[in-house]
Amino acid sequence: MKNRMRYMYVVVSLLACVGVLFGCDDDKEVLGTPSITISSFTPSEGLPGTEVTISASGFGTEAKVFFNETEVSDYVSRSGNSIVVRVPDNASSGKIGIIDGNAFGFSVQDFSFIPSALIEGLSETQAPVGSTIVINGRNFFDVGVENITVMFGSVKATVISATSTAITVIVPEGVESGHITVRFADIQTVTGPEFTVGVVVVEVPDYYFDMKNFEAGEGSFGVGDDGFVGSTKRGAYLVYPFTVEVDGNYEVNAQTATNQGYACYLNMDMGTDMDELAKRAPNTDLSQVMLKQGWSTLEDHTYGPFKLKAGTQYYLRMYFWAEGTSWAGNAGNVVLHYADDQSVEGINVGGGLAYNIYQNDFNEGTSLLPFAESWAWDPCYIKVAEQCAEFYYNHAALEADNRRERRGCEVTCDFKTTTEGWYGFKVFLPEGKFPMDEGGIIIAQIFNRGCRNSWAGHLSIDEGTLKLSHRHALIDPVIGTVGKLETNKWYSVVVHFKAGRNNKGRLRVWLGDDMSEDKPAYDSGNCNFGFGHWIDDDTLDDTGNNSECTGYNGTYDALGCKFGLYVSNKVDITIRFDDLKALEGNPAGAFNIVKPGN
Incomplete structure (x- = not known):
């Protein structure tokens, strides 16, 4: 059919020349005379799939429509002087043609074909929240970063940059695995491949606190050679300095033992101001009961997670409290652990309240x-x-x-x-x-x-x-x-x-x-x-x-x-x-x- 369309273009060109050089013979019919007239079409430009209404005369019910050399496959409707079609995927800019048997005709104006944007792949099909990925493709529209909307499912992403072949975005908070879609202003929305939310695998070694290396302390307590703090009374505390090398949520793990029959507590809190932390009232949410199980039975406790930043000077306060008489319990094996679940909202660690209550x-x-x-x-x-x-x-x-x-x-x-x-x-x-x-x-x-x-x-x-x-x-x-x-x-x-x-x-x-x-x-x-x-x-x-x-x-x-x-x-x-x-x-x-x- 393409060859036939090219042939018709040649015929039209020759007929035009003959008409100029020799004039026309009204008494003699020439095979392939352009007897179909295309008076107009709308719109004058469009993407693949755009509906185009062609106003014409001299065609029958079997007439075929071409955009340049590409034949239409999707006919929406036909009438006596109108054909509605959809622009084919691989069309190109040029004349619109109609062929019906030996009859044919061409538009005077060219139709402007707009190639469809196409997503061909992602730089990473799996990445964690906050990562930067690139959406690769072709025919991306130059509408400005502010007019490009990238959706990870139902969650909008931040677009960093865009060219005709690449769009760089940040994987947004709350994203779920699924297809990525890109909208170019009001021109076109295209769907890309599936994206899977990944998990950051970070290897952070545990930090073990040396119980003897406290920077501040008050009240009744002692630190034994076994690394346990004992002989504690109500209100005793010790403060330890530390830093972390990786941003993230951290938990504090500790072991305790007590033989007291009344309620005894170990409180673990953090801050960036050592003096303020030392005087801070204990947060009940960060206190856990030390159960009476004897001095030789150790019980595991986990506090946090605390949200920490790499390189910041932090302080950990270990605080003892009792609801009965003054004696509390023992605590040791205190370890700072990079939390296995980084998706939860950690406790922000700072200077605490401006007052003590x-x-x-x-x-x-x-x-x-x-x-x-x-x-x-x-x-x-x-x-x-x-x-x-x-x-x-x-x-x-x-x-x-x-x-x-x-x-x-x-x-x-x-x-x-x-x-x-x-x-x-x-x-x-x-x-x-x-x-x-x-x-x-x-x-x-x-x-x-x-x-x-x-x-x-x-x-x-x-x-x-x-x-x-x-x-x-x-x-x-x-x-x-x-x-x-x-x-x-x-x-x-x-x-x-x-x-x-x-x-x-x-x-x-x-x-x-x-x-x-x-x-x-x-x-x-x-x-x-x-x-x-x-x-x-x-x-x-x-x-x-x-x-x-x-x-x-x-x-x-x-x-x-x-x-x-x-x-x-x-x-x-x-x-x-x-x-x-x-x-x-x-x-x-x-x-x-x-x-x-x-």
Whole structure:
């Protein structure tokens, strides 16, 4: 058929010449006369598959259409003066021709054929997310990178560069294995081969921490020749420096052992500021219970994954905590391992919060962490129940053994400030279990830690009224009234206190659900608050350099915290706390940070 089309072109050319040189003989019919007239066609250009409508006359139902020398195979419709066809795949620019038996005709104008873009292959048919791959092919349209859309299934990729034969893209997050498609503006969308999401296989050796090589530490602990940290007490920690050579998610593996019957925890946390990390309140999500199995039975623990960057100086803090008395457990064989699963979102490791807060909303599990029993001797107890912390005091135990440790049940934590602090919590007085006719029931303390170990302030409930008592020395306190309480109702409480001498101290308390920072229920105004040794009028001395301060709690003065019940009343008492927070210092937004429910 192509040969016939070429023949017709030759015939048309010869007939044109004969017409010019010799004129025409109207009485004589010439075989192959161009008796089909093509008046127009639309559109004037197109890709393979484009529908073209040809307006013509003098053809029959068997007429054949050609684009240059390529015969059409897909006829959409025919009528008396119109043929609709699809442009064949291998067409080329040139005349449109119609042949019907010996009759033929050609368009006056040329049809512009647009070659179809074709994806011939990928530089990699399998690669991990974030990799750069090249889509190879031909006839890629020059529409600009911003007008080329590459899809990995339903996920759009970032196009880096494009030429007529290559498009470079980045394998996007969330991609799934499947076909790649490329859209060139509104011109054409083409489908390429299948792509498979690969997994990066990275060989990263484990990093083994030398337990003796800690850079900072505090509290009671010892490191044995076996590489285990032992003789630990509640609040002890060790900090180890390290770096990694490969970006990625890392897990910390450790082994522990304890013979203690109460809940003991090992906490593993990371940071980029060693001093900040050392003082950071323990994150309950990074704490795991060390089960009582004996000192010789090792238990495996895994923490993380932590998201780390190569070359960054990091610090690992190993922190011990106990909910009973002070002794905790042993830990060793601490290893940093490149996580097998790199697809999960790791914990970002940085400098931590701009403030240090101890908190527990008691919504998950039964742990009090980061709080622990200061004392709660049986039959008194502290437990997490119904997503809150319940404290029970039994007066018969005090009658039988009138020691200070028997006077209630309280929790404490590592909270320590030399300047200011905030408390926030909800409190509930169960009807029939909390005596509203009793006085002097202390429920929260601001405790002056150090060589003059005693309370500096406390919240108490006196015949159903919440009161704040505060003092600047071991003398009678100033007592302020906060507000009335009822049973079987949750109350939100916020406390702010500022240590100070020479009238530089201050205490404020808020009560109720509609509290506003500018409207405390009680405000002491400027006062003297806290006692011991001072660095200046606003700061207690916790440097440990004061030779005069050698009392019960070491060579420093600071304010600590206690929550629960401290009483000597001759009646059983139950109280509940929720959303318990203790914030060190006075950072921006402190009121809202500790406000219950935030």
